[in-house]
Amino acid sequence: MIKVNGRDREWEKNLTVDLLLKKCKYSFPLIMVKVNGKYIPKEKYQNTLIMDGDDVQVIHSIAGG
Amino acid sequence: MSKENKDNQKLLTSFEFEPGKVEKGYTDRRLYINLSENKIEEKPIDLEAKETFTGGRGYGIWYLWNAVSSNTKWNDPENEIIFCTGPICGVTQYSGTGKTHVVTLSPETGTVNDNNVGGYLAPFLKFSGWDLLEIQDKAKEDVIIFIDGNKGKVVIEEVPGINSDTYLLIEKLTEKYADDEKDKRNLSIVSSGRGAENTNLGILNVTWYDVRRKKVRIKQAGRGGTGSVFRDKKILAIVTKYSGVNAGSNNAAYPELLKKAGQRLTKEISKLDHIQNGMRETGTVNLLDHMQNYNCLPVHNFKFGSHPDAFKIENKIWHQRMTQNQAGDSCWMGCAMRCAHAVDGFELSTGPLKGEKVLVDGPEYETTAGFGGNCGCFDPDFVLEANFYCDNYGMDTIGVSTTMAFLMECYENNIINKEITEGLELNFGNIKAALELIHQMAEGKGFGKIAGLGIRQIKKILVEKYGADAEFLQDIGMECKGMEFSEYVTKESLAQQGGYGMANKGPQHDENWLIFMDQVNNQIPTFEDKAAAIRYFSLFRTWFSLVGLCKLPWNDIEPEDNKQKYHGMEAAKVPEHLENYCWLFEGVTGKQLTPEELILQSERVHNLQRIFNLKMGFGTREHDIIPYRAVGPVTAEEYESRRELYDQQLQEIVNFDIKDKTTEEKIKTLRDYREEQYQKLCDAVYERRGWSSNGVPTLENIIKLKIDFPEILELVKKYQS
């Protein structure tokens, strides 16, 4: 199990940041990802593996109405 | 003007004034017009009002409070329509400083309403010498009010028999009042249209002249029926003329602070807009794709949050349709955001201007989501035609589309039928019927007469005259306090439900927009977190209207490292922009302002507005209740469309065993839970705001805020338990 924005989510093997964003349908272009509090730059999404128990934050910078 | 109209024109009165001197952002005087007495007067701004309510909408609400009694109706003569400026208004060194804020009693809600609108009106008014334009009573025939800020003259002319629709009127008036082509940029006109005369959903259009296109452009004061008040007073137009705007027009105390803030923001916009929100490319409609992808796009009267056809009205389409790189897309001088886009040469297929090729201002996100998604008409040409005619007729695209979506659901549920609609087949997606209904509403004919009343009054008619189920209509009729919801699905964001329900004027997103912070980012998980966000952001956003600012350059652009430097709610405040605002206020007025004092300025006005609601017979907890459609699934169709999500919530959060349960049983349990959550949120927000559990500001809070004027104390005392 991992946490994504404070909510539980099943963990799976070989789960990268990139894959997680796709699975969560987080398509918004302006997001900031932190894994266990550590900022992950966009260019590292494909290579950064998420481990079981990790705490992932995906913050959307959307202004809205 | 045709020759015929010129003959009919009659000078009613004129008034000469000392052209204004703006001192540190203020003129300290207001222009008062009484239309039945043809009286025009200069009145002072009281020092106490200035100290307490800062300016702009703060002044507007205060002077309206003094003008009306608790019995005043929107169409009574004593109701006023007040155009407000604000101390930062008109600053040319910073983006988004040209907003006019309009205050009046609303035909939809019966209480105080406020709108903000772009265009050049407020800066021209202020530089002419007026912090406020306050209009009371009604003229006998249509009038034009002409304010010449350089000559120091106000003229009221009677002009009967002129078509009030905006598109042609503003072109004619621009020709009439400008001395030559160059002078056109010195005009700003307020107009409305026949739709404002025949519905409760009237808007005001405010102009600026687009030098590049050689076209008059418009922005709208849209919510709550302000345009209906304008036309009820028989104002055909207000024309303001002022030349000579420059960086020194506000006589700012410390111009270097304005420059510092302006340069910092302009740099950000130039460097980052194209990789952030693309406001310079399509403006607010960029939101459409994101709302669709995150299930927040209203579809079929807010039943669903997305639709497979949404790609037909997605951002890319508007990028192709809107003419790009237009300097005239700034709705006030110096706005580097220039998000006020337009589609040029659009050929109309219906209505009085059928066959004409017109400029359509917009479409904005709300218009596209409302007509496209909520009415199920995923056709860009339809969105443009509906956008154009609503503006031209002076009708609110949000109010009209949300009302239409409600009627479509009623039609599909046989609550209304072809007999009642006089032949209109109001199914979701029926473009022809939708356009016909817009024209009928504007004309006050056929079924349009009922549709133009807005959802709250329509519900009453359907129950009383046609025996409709009142509870079902309450569930699906997306209005609160009498105003239609703007275009976001809030079922999965409790904070935004509260943001809409507890907004002073009704469910418009300009008080709060917390959907992503809550639903997606999960940054405000507890009631206390949500209450803190609702309190803070409603006050922060109120501040723009006190000083004359546009909200968009606050968070539709942000410093590159904002989310890395700051976290959670702090990041959402965009601290560097907050710092800009403190610099701007100090730079103009000479008074230092901390972020906390900024919130305090707003808190006074926000509480006054809540108490104004109380004065008009609203303003208590029961009026903050929202239709269940905004909270959760009303019908089995809605539940089944997201069954997995709802089933999971019932099991994991509500601890409800869903095995062998019918959809109806699940809907009921979910509803009980969610309605209770909403009530708990109200408790938390009221407490955080210093209000009683009935949603009334406490005496202690009123005294603390220094708004303990005798009439306020007397009123509020009645509600203290």
Ligand code: SF4
């Ligand atoms: S950001 Fe857009 S709406 Fe606001 S002032 Fe600038 S152009 Fe007008």
